[in-house]
Amino acid sequence: MARDDLRSADKLTHGAVDASTSLPAAPLLDALVATSADGVSRRVVLGDAAERVVELDVCRAADGRLMLDIASAPDSETEALRMLARQMAGVTDTTMLLGILCNAAATQCAANGAGVLKAVAHEGELVAAIDALAPALGSRFALPGSLAREVLRTRDVVMVNDFSSSARPLMRVLPSLRVGPMLLAPLMAHHVMLGVIAVTRAPGDALFSRAAIDRLRAIADYAALALWKAELLEQAQAADRAKSRFLATVSHELRTPLTALAGYEELLADQVIGPLADSQRDVLERMRAVTQHLAAVIEQVLAFSSLDEGREVVRPTDFLAADIVRAAAAVVEPLARQKRLAFSYKVPTTPIRMTSDVDKIRQILVNLAGNAIKFTESGEVRLDLERCDGSACFTVSDTGIGIAPRDIERLFRPFAQLDTGLTRRHGGSGLGLYISRGLAELLGGRIEVESEPGKGSRFRLVLPADEG
Numbered sequence: 001m002a003r004d005d006l007r008s009a010d011k012l013t014h015g016a017v018d019a020s021t022s023l024p025a026a027p028l029l030d031a032l033v034a035t036s037a038d039g040v041s042r043r044v045v046l047g048d049a050a051e052r053v054v055e056l057d058v059c060r061a062a063d064g065r066l067m068l069d070i071a072s073a074p075d076s077e078t079e080a081l082r083m084l085a086r087q088m089a090g091v092t093d094t095t096m097l098l099g100i101l102c103n104a105a106a107t108q109c110a111a112n113g114a115g116v117l118k119a120v121a122h123e124g125e126l127v128a129a130i131d132a133l134a135p136a137l138g139s140r141f142a143l144p145g146s147l148a149r150e151v152l153r154t155r156d157v158v159m160v161n162d163f164s165s166s167a168r169p170l171m172r173v174l175p176s177l178r179v180g181p182m183l184l185a186p187l188m189a190h191h192v193m194l195g196v197i198a199v200t201r202a203p204g205d206a207l208f209s210r211a212a213i214d215r216l217r218a219i220a221d222y223a224a225l226a227l228w229k230a231e232l233l234e235q236a237q238a239a240d241r242a243k244s245r246f247l248a249t250v251s252h253e254l255r256t257p258l259t260a261l262a263g264y265e266e267l268l269a270d271q272v273i274g275p276l277a278d279s280q281r282d283v284l285e286r287m288r289a290v291t292q293h294l295a296a297v298i299e300q301v302l303a304f305s306s307l308d309e310g311r312e313v314v315r316p317t318d319f320l321a322a323d324i325v326r327a328a329a330a331v332v333e334p335l336a337r338q339k340r341l342a343f344s345y346k347v348p349t350t351p352i353r354m355t356s357d358v359d360k361i362r363q364i365l366v367n368l369a370g371n372a373i374k375f376t377e378s379g380e381v382r383l384d385l386e387r388c389d390g391s392a393c394f395t396v397s398d399t400g401i402g403i404a405p406r407d408i409e410r411l412f413r414p415f416a417q418l419d420t421g422l423t424r425r426h427g428g429s430g431l432g433l434y435i436s437r438g439l440a441e442l443l444g445g446r447i448e449v450e451s452e453p454g455k456g457s458r459f460r461l462v463l464p465a466d467e468g
Contacts, residue, residue: 094230098128101197101223106130108219109183109212111199116187117148118195124148124169132200136177141169147184151196157185157213164203183208185220189228197223241309248305251298258298262291300431303363304414307438314357314442321354321392321465322347325385328365332381335373342380343373352385352392353466360439361394361463364447367432368396368459376400379456391445392465397458403451411449412437436461 102114113132117124122143129137143149146169150158160166163179171177180203187194197220201208208216267273269284276284306312329345336343354361365383372381379399386393403411414434433447440447444464451457 094227094234095128097223097226097230099130101219101227102128102130104223105197105199105216105219108215109199109208110201111183112202112205113179113200115198116195117184117198119143119148119152119193126170127195132179132202133177133198136170136174139170139173141173143169145169147182147198148196151184151186152193155186155188155193157183157217159183159208159213161207162203163200178203180205181207183213183216185213185216187220187224187227189224192228194224194227194231244305244308247301251301251305254298255295255302258291258295262288262295265291300435303435303439304431307435307442308414312360312439312442314360316355317358318353318355318466319358321352321385321394324358324361324365325383325394328362328369329383331362331366332369332373332383335370336381339373339376341373341376341378343382344380345383345385347385348387350387352387354392354463355466356443356463360443361461364436364439364461365394365396367436368394368447368461371432372396372398372400372457372459376456387465388462390465390467391462394461394463395458396460397456399456402453402455402457403449404453405451408449408451412447 098116101116105111106114111132113130113134115126115129115133115136118127119125120140123140124143124146125140126133126136126138129135143152147158147160147163160168160182161180163182164171164177179200181201182198183200184196184198187197197216199208199212199216265284265287268276269281269288303312325345325347329343333343369381369383376398377400381399382395382397384395384397386395411433414431437447440461440463445462448460448462449457450460
């Protein structure tokens with residue numbers, strides 16, 4: 001191919017650099033002539049302000065004509081792959097990842113279309129597609145005889161010169177699809193086939209060069225790892241949702257017979273059925289304590305499921321913060337008395353008005369104070385209220401076992417206890433603090449912790465307060 005022939009050509013390339021709309025610089029023309037003559041790839045530095053580096057390669061069209069492919073040089077490709085990796089690292093949604101993958105593959109391989117195919121039983125399905133392959137999105141086709149089956153079998157790239165005339169299964173499903181050269185590469189991570197990435201060019205366009213094949217391989221390798229992680233995350237989230245639904249269903253089923261049991265216990269305690277001996281009343285009192293404990297555990301599981309699925313709703317009302325402190329104290333004071341612990345609370349003389357969900361705040365305070373009593377063997381537990389920086393601060397202090405700094409964050413994980421020995425000794429579902437933090441954040445507040453092993457702990461609930 002002569003230099004004058006190149007100057008008059010309608011289209012020089014199917015590469016990342018479009019040379020069809022402007023006349024290439026002299027060094028590029030000279031390299032094009034040399035590459036067309038000997039078929040050897042060359043790198044050229046364009047003399048523009050950006051100092052772009054391109055790579056020339058020779059490829060052959062379906063009709064046998066030699067054509068030149070101009071693409072970004074390896075350094076530019078490396079940067080493009082890094083950018084692709086960064087994009088994919090920030091996305092966990094599989095649908096979005098597939099869209100990013102298709103766009104990157106089409107751009108880097110100078111293709112007019114791209115798509116991702118997955119095997120479903122004995123069928124293939126196009127689960128993502130852009131541009132020329134977009135009409136085929138969602139199409140299913142028989143795997144036997146398909147290019148996808150060949151890629152899945154060989155676990156290597158496969159190319160066909162003219163897909164539209166190849167009578168492949170997808171063309172039998174969509175005979176109107178117009179696709180020339182097609183290049184496919186496996187999406188494989190940890191020896192598991194996740195699917196196939198395909199790029200296409202128009203009928204009559206040049207075949208994909210060796211450089212394009214290498215680029216698609218590299219893109220597929222990057223993408224497969226990102227898709228692997230995204231699918232693992234989605235599976236974990238699905239399992240988590242299933243667990244939450246199961247817990248909610250079981251808790252609801254347990255609540256009904258438990259309510260009936262509590263009703264029967266009240267009938268017996270009120271001696272409606274007949275008089276009771278002292279020993280019988282003692283048994284009933286123990287039954288009541290166990291029933292109340294089981295009811296509290298069920299309520300915690302229901303609250304956890306509701307928070308986990310985003311079903312908790314804030315029902316705000318106007319109230320005085322001191323009233324909530326007194327209501328919470330009425331619930332936890334008997335528990336402290338049972339353990340022979342001193343319990344006290346303090347509210348300021350100046351009223352603190354709030355607009356929030358009364359029930360949720362009371363639940364948080366009962367959880368915090370109940371935990372303090374549970375893990376305090378001697379001394380006292382206090383519940384104090386004060387205004388701090390325009391907020392209402394509820395502080396629960398105890399003289400209990402304390403918490404090591406490294407363990408504080410673990411406290412707020414669901415079903416977590418710091419020590420299995422403590423779990424056996426003190427009981428509990430391990431949900432109280434997780435629920436408390438979730439409710440506090442739902443109300444626009446937070447929970448702060450200060451603790452030292454052997455010297456007790458301070459849990460502070462900070463919530464927005466009305467201006468005083």
